[in-house]
Amino acid sequence: MSKAIFNKKVLAAAIAGLMSVSLVGCGGSTGGQTGSSRINIEPYSKVEFNTDQVKSGDIQSSLTLELKPDGYSSKDYSIQQSDYKVQEVKVKEGDKVAKGDVMIQFEAKDIQKTIDQYTDQKERDQLLIDHYNRLASIDSSQDYSSDISAAKEDMDLADTYIKEQNERMKDYQVIADKDGTVTYVNSDLQYGYVTAGDTLITVDSGSSDYVSETADSYEFKEGQTYDADFQEATFTLKLTKCEKYTSSATGEEMQKLTFQPVSDMTGVTEADTLKMVIDKPVVKNVVYVNKKAVFDGSDEKKYVYTVNEDGYRNAVEVTVGDTVDDYTVIKSGLKAGEQVVIN
Numbered sequence: 001m002s003k004a005i006f007n008k009k010v011l012a013a014a015i016a017g018l019m020s021v022s023l024v025g026c027g028g029s030t031g032g033q034t035g036s037s038r039i040n041i042e043p044y045s046k047v048e049f050n051t052d053q054v055k056s057g058d059i060q061s062s063l064t065l066e067l068k069p070d071g072y073s074s075k076d077y078s079i080q081q082s083d084y085k086v087q088e089v090k091v092k093e094g095d096k097v098a099k100g101d102v103m104i105q106f107e108a109k110d111i112q113k114t115i116d117q118y119t120d121q122k123e124r125d126q127l128l129i130d131h132y133n134r135l136a137s138i139d140s141s142q143d144y145s146s147d148i149s150a151a152k153e154d155m156d157l158a159d160t161y162i163k164e165q166n167e168r169m170k171d172y173q174v175i176a177d178k179d180g181t182v183t184y185v186n187s188d189l190q191y192g193y194v195t196a197g198d199t200l201i202t203v204d205s206g207s208s209d210y211v212s213e214t215a216d217s218y219e220f221k222e223g224q225t226y227d228a229d230f231q232e233a234t235f236t237l238k239l240t241k242c243e244k245y246t247s248s249a250t251g252e253e254m255q256k257l258t259f260q261p262v263s264d265m266t267g268v269t270e271a272d273t274l275k276m277v278i279d280k281p282v283v284k285n286v287v288y289v290n291k292k293a294v295f296d297g298s299d300e301k302k303y304v305y306t307v308n309e310d311g312y313r314n315a316v317e318v319t320v321g322d323t324v325d326d327y328t329v330i331k332s333g334l335k336a337g338e339q340v341v342i343n
Contacts, residue, residue: 047311048311049305049313051342052340053336053339054288054335054336054339055288055289056288056336057285058284058285059282059286059324060282061283061324062278062280063214063277063280064276065277065278066273067211067212067228067259067273068210068212069207069209069271070206070207070258071205071207072271073178073205073270074203074205074270074271075178075205077203078199081196082193084106084107085193086104086107086189086194088105089104089189090103090104093183094269096180096181096182097179097180098176099177100175102175103175103176103182103201104201105173106172108171114161118162122155125152125155125158128147132144174200177203183271184201186198204269208260209240209258209260210258210274211258212259213255213257214255215247215252220239222239222240222241225237226238226239226259226276226278228274230273233268237260237263238259238260238262239259240259242256243258283329288327288328288330289304289334290327290342291327292343293340293341293342295343302317302318303315303317304341305343306338306339307339307340318331318332318333318334319332
């Protein structure tokens, strides 16, 4: 036996011995303790996909819109005085108010006394003018023009004082800034006193129009009427404007819709949202899939993953039509009954 062959046999025996020792060290026990080094191989498991079936037939869909009052705003009214005494609350929840309406009147006895005084004076002056006019009609030879002129001057002066006092009175009133609907009245007002800074009345304002926006491609027609619901009531509204634009945030093609009420909107405030459901035309006799199954390939074509009986997926090119709600119409590439992956 040559030296080279002998050395190879020795080396092989040494390696075998080391492997034997290593295996004993890993699998055996020393001093009753079990070794902690183990090799764990996970068993093979098939990847499971979230799938859906390709369908065929008609697609019935609808478009739901939320209609909000155009230019909606809400204002809380309060005062900074705590020593004011309530004289009269002129509104209640649900009342409509116009800009300039007095909603709460606080006591201002001195101011009111002055207003009453000059109002009475105007009435006396008017009676005096009427009296002089009657006398003149009886005896045209008598000239009462200077007397009538003096009475009119007194009336003008009284008007000036009344206007001044009315301006002062505004400090003792809560006045509506806009047309709107009263949606809150502080219950403490019934006791006659208020706390500085507390909300006394809330008025919701907005135009009579309602607006909504949608990314749906439904063809709206200006001048057409639609029904919208609020709670148990149904109202008719006319579409007065349909504006199309591209969203700067998403890049989507959008439609902004403006509706004008045809029905009496009693019971609806400027804070209320209407719900409009429009049945869209039925898409008949088509093959369609969940829209989430369709994806763009790197070649700018449309694809879906089909899944075979063994559970393996395969990318298939498809030609698509319109997307209706949650479904995309498939013109070619798939047939009803196939399983596709939902991405």
